[in-house]
Amino acid sequence: MPPLRHHKVALAPDLSELDERAARAWTEPMAVRPLGGGCYAVESESDREYTVDVLDGRCTCPDYRYRGVRCKHRRRVAIEITRGRVPPPGKRVADCAHCGHESFVPETADPPLCEDCRVEPGDVVVDRETADTLVVERVRSARADEYVIEATGRTVAAHPTNHDYPADDVVVDAVYLGDSLRADDPRVYAFPYSRLSRTEDAAVV
Ligand SMILES: [Zn+2]
Ligand SMILES: [Zn+2]
Numbered sequence: 001m002p003p004l005r006h007h008k009v010a011l012a013p014d015l016s017e018l019d020e021r022a023a024r025a026w027t028e029p030m031a032v033r034p035l036g037g038g039c040y041a042v043e044s045e046s047d048r049e050y051t052v053d054v055l056d057g058r059c060t061c062p063d064y065r066y067r068g069v070r071c072k073h074r075r076r077v078a079i080e081i082t083r084g085r086v087p088p089p090g091k092r093v094a095d096c097a098h099c100g101h102e103s104f105v106p107e108t109a110d111p112p113l114c115e116d117c118r119v120e121p122g123d124v125v126v127d128r129e130t131a132d133t134l135v136v137e138r139v140r141s142a143r144a145d146e147y148v149i150e151a152t153g154r155t156v157a158a159h160p161t162n163h164d165y166p167a168d169d170v171v172v173d174a175v176y177l178g179d180s181l182r183a184d185d186p187r188v189y190a191f192p193y194s195r196l197s198r199t200e201d202a203a204v205v
Contacts, residue, residue: 011083021063025075032080036107038089040080042073052077054089097141097170098193111141111170117193125174125196129161134174134196137188144192147171156190165192172196 015023031043038055050061052073058064063071080086087093087104094105094112105112119125123136140147145157145167152159157167169192179186 021069021072022075025072025079028072028076030073030076032077032086034086034092036092040077040086042076044073054078054081111139113139113170119172119193119196119198124177124199125172126199127191128195128197133177133199134189134191135177135180136196137173137175139193140171140173140190142171143167144169144171147190149190156192162192162195165194167192169193169195 012026013022015026018026028045030045033041033043035041035051038053040052040054041049042052042059043049044061048061050059050073052059054074054077057074059071059073061071061073063069064074077086081088084104090107091104092107092112093102094109095102096105096114096117097111098113098117101114101116103114105114113119119136119139121136121138125134125136126132127134143157144162144165145155147156148154149156149159156162156171157165157169172191172193173188174191174196175186175188
């Protein structure tokens with residue numbers, strides 16, 4: 001989601017100040033659908049569909065292709081991105097793999113995690129069971145009751161110390177901070193997401 005802005009703003013421009021194409025970008029009924037890779041399909045009022053490439057500044061409509069103007073479709077996509085109605089280039093709409101909240105996440109994020117739940121490789125986290133400090137290696141899209149720990153032949157959820165954590169948690173691979181400082185190739189352990197708290201959360205507890 002775009003950051004909340006607390007200062008006073010007008011949401012619509014003064015249409016009388018805009019040229020015709022700019023005004024139509026605001027007022028015409030159009031449907032904008034993200035296609036990924038910075039491209040958006042724009043269904044116009046006349047039911048024609050054009051593709052806008054935001055990164056290249058192109059559109060497939062005649063106005064852009066033959067007249068080279070900044071068409072209403074390009075403007076409309078910019079408006080919808082700015083207002084948070086469609087994700088900006090590089091992001092997509094996804095349900096968070098942990099809390100289910102729908103938000104814009106990096107296009108390549110797998111599993112998708114919302115801003116509140118996001119953990120990334122290199123993040124320092126604390127094991128709620130032992131208070132050990134660990135460093136995140138990766139977040140897996142597999143659930144704790146699906147992912148089998150090779151050393152034990154059991155799933156992460158089936159591990160005795162993980163019984164108190166949701167079986168449908170995503171799995172987080174992490175190494176103990178001490179190991180990561182001492183060894184070049186520290187052993188990686190798999191945890192249910194909820195067992196690890198981010199250090200800023202841990203400081204509150
Ligand atoms: Zn166009
Ligand atoms: Zn979330």
